[in-house]
Amino acid sequence: MTLPENLQNLDWQKGQGLIPAIVQDALCGDVLMLGYMNEEALAQTLQSQYVTFYSRSRQTLWQKGETSGHTLDLVSIDTDCDRDTLLVLANPNGPTCHNGTRTCFADAPMAALPWLGKLGRVIDGRANADPKTSYTASLLSGPIERAAQKVGEEGVEVALAALSDDPDKLPEEAADLLYHLMVLLRAKGLGLDKVVNVLKARHQK
DSSP: OOOOGGGSSOOOTTTTTOEEEEEEETTTOOEEEEEEEOHHHHHHHHHHSBOEEEETTTTEEEETTTTTSOOEEEEEEEEOTTSSOEEEEEEESSOOSTTSOSSTTTTSOOOTTHHHHHHHHHHHHHTTSOTTTOHHHHHHHSOHHHHHHHHHHHHHHHHHHHTSSOTTHHHHHHHHHHHHHHHHHHHTTOOHHHHHHHHHHHHTO
């Protein structure tokens, strides 16, 4: 197959036909794993839209999740400045690591803002939970007016906290507002990425 323009002229020789591929969660930015691709693995990834690697130990192609079902749904692939490393953005279906953790770097510290993406995935997972035992599920399953009302209430609490002398009050109330805003977005079928895209578009004006 003909590769997209951004993936042409890759330096396959440096790694003797293999290029390292860093897989990143497309939503929250977590680094999920590192694998290797040859030209065939890259072509199959683009064709199937499931991330596929070349196993150096077994010397064969392997699609991530082909036995476990924990596939990596492709979002995009790009290369670095030297054209000898790939950055793969993907949506994981279940844990990525063979140890059962969400990433192969489960104990690594996470940057503050990308953690909101992780919270977004948690909220997504609560959508099918029992509303009687999950507050998030009760908001998602109830009328949209209830979730919207909670955002309004929390917004007022944030404003009041800003006038308080308690230094811990504002971040606590802001956390409540962010959580309820994310739940409201999810109830409307949206995510923080849509909000970020609007901010990015405004910044470019």
